[in-house]
Amino acid sequence: MPMREDSRRLWPISLPIEIKGYDIDAWGIVSNIVYVRWLEDLRTALLWSLVDWQQCYREGHGPVLARTEIDYRRPLRLGDPLVGHMWVAGAGRSRWQVGAEFVVDGRVAAAARQEGYWVDLRTVRPVPLPAALRARLAAEGVTVGGATAG
Numbered sequence: 001m002p003m004r005e006d007s008r009r010l011w012p013i014s015l016p017i018e019i020k021g022y023d024i025d026a027w028g029i030v031s032n033i034v035y036v037r038w039l040e041d042l043r044t045a046l047l048w049s050l051v052d053w054q055q056c057y058r059e060g061h062g063p064v065l066a067r068t069e070i071d072y073r074r075p076l077r078l079g080d081p082l083v084g085h086m087w088v089a090g091a092g093r094s095r096w097q098v099g100a101e102f103v104v105d106g107r108v109a110a111a112a113r114q115e116g117y118w119v120d121l122r123t124v125r126p127v128p129l130p131a132a133l134r135a136r137l138a139a140e141g142v143t144v145g146g147a148t149a150g
Contacts, residue, residue: 009087009099010140013046017082017102029075035102036068039112042086042100050088051130060121061130063096067115073108080104091137091144094118094126 017038025031047053047063056062076082083103090097100112117126128134129144137144 008140009089010137010142011046011050012085012087013042013049014083014085015042015045017041017084019076019078019080019082021078024078029077032070032072035070035072035110035112038084038102039068039070039086039100039114042084043098043114046086046088046098050136051133056130057121061118061127062121063116064119064124065114065116068112069114070110070112072110074104074110076102076104076109080109082109088137089113091129091133091142093128093144096129 019030023030023034043063043065053062081104084100085103086098086100088096089099094117095115096118097113097115100114101108102110102112118129119125120127129137134144
């Protein structure tokens with residue numbers, strides 16, 4: 001079944017991001033590839049706030065990224081007071097989707113979306129989202145895999 005995209009921002013997190021000198025390209029703006037690293041930091045913090053990563057590792061399953069889309073809206077420069085925001089945007093039986101924004105002084109500098117799968121780490125084959133995460137989704141009324149999560 002297709003993944004249901006939810007218009008709500010479930011379990012949003014926000015992290016201040018310090019733009020470092022090595023994030024800047026030859027033109028004095030943040031290099032496009034740096035956003036991918038920041039998304040990794042945000043996604044890791046978000047997912048691990050929702051599931052017990054040590055238990056997942058012991059059980060041999062975890063998240064794998066499949067797609068990243070970024071819309072660059074305005075350049076970022078060294079010293080900009082940047083905050084990254086990320087939230088759960090949708091879920092399926094084994095698929096997940098997150099949304100993100102990079103904001104300076106209340107203005108969105110870039111918006112992103114990522115999709116991935118929950119997989120068996122040995123076979124890298126999709127497995128259902130962890131039971132605890134499905135239960136949290138169900139409590140929010142999010143449908144997972146054709147039925148309310150849970």
